[in-house]
Amino acid sequence: xxxxxxxxxxxxxxxxxxxxxxxxxxxxxxxxxxxxxxxxxxxxxxxxxxxxxxxxxxxxxxxxxxxxxxxxxxxxxxxxxxxxxxxxxxxxxxxxxxxxxxxxxxxxxxxxxxxxxxxxxxxxxxxxxxxxxxxxxxxxxxxxxxxxxxxxxxxxxxxxxxxxxxxxxxxxxxxxxxxxxxxxxxxxxxxxxxxxxxxxxxxxxxxxxxxxxxxxxxxxxx
Numbered sequence: 682x683x684x685x686x687x688x689x690x691x692x693x694x695x696x697x698x699x700x701x702x703x704x705x706x707x708x709x710x711x712x713x714x715x716x717x718x719x720x721x722x723x724x725x726x727x728x729x730x731x732x733x734x735x736x737x738x739x740x741x742x743x744x745x746x747x748x749x750x751x752x753x754x755x756x757x758x759x760x761x762x763x764x765x766x767x768x769x770x771x772x773x774x775x776x777x778x779x780x781x782x783x784x785x786x787x788x789x790x791x792x793x794x795x796x797x798x799x800x801x802x803x804x805x806x807x808x809x810x811x812x813x814x815x816x817x818x819x820x821x822x823x824x825x826x827x828x829x830x831x832x833x834x835x836x837x838x839x840x841x842x843x844x845x846x847x848x849x850x851x852x853x854x855x856x857x858x859x860x861x862x863x864x865x866x867x868x869x870x871x872x873x874x875x876x877x878x879x880x881x882x883x884x885x886x887x888x889x890x891x892x893x894x895x896x897x898x899x900x901x902x903x
Contacts, residue, residue, distance in 0.1 A: 691718050698724055703734045710737060714744030722748055726756050729775070730768035742775045750781045758787045766797040773803035777810045785811040793823050798835045801827065805842035817849035825853040828872070829864030840872040850876075867894045 690712065697709025713721040725745050732738045745753050760772035773792065776784045788811060792804040805824060812820050827839055843850045857869035870890035
């Protein structure tokens, strides 16, 4: 008995997701998103946790967004509690792309302050997308505790997340501009300047902030 074409295509895509060639895995993820099928969901999520190629992971996330949130979100919420950092990071990234606020309770303080920079950055991006109206100040208060953390990309991700919260960041950000830690002060000042002048660029803002801190200032207008 001949299998229906859709079943054949699904089976081929499922096998392709485990192929040794990144280009084959990429095409398989594209096929899974082009023709959504509930049978893909588990394998796509499983692959997200271990896929080494960024562009393939991005396609896996896209494929998941093409499936019903009622099928994907429960599985992704389990993944954000995984012991594997990549599983947590990619699940958070996918939740931010789906944008369904029922996932908000899963964005815990533990994830927002995760020791792994990629997980934390994904959590920050997801949080600003999913935060319910009125809860922005509480989120800002947690995010501000991460100021001064990591390298350039991590600091820029945090600044962007804070700026995305709008006016809710003002009180906590201004308090951080007088923090005893010079790294925190500089990052807070740079974030505030970037919020006022997005065209200035992060590098310029951080260098200006470092100069202000070196001179003993806080960046507050006199």
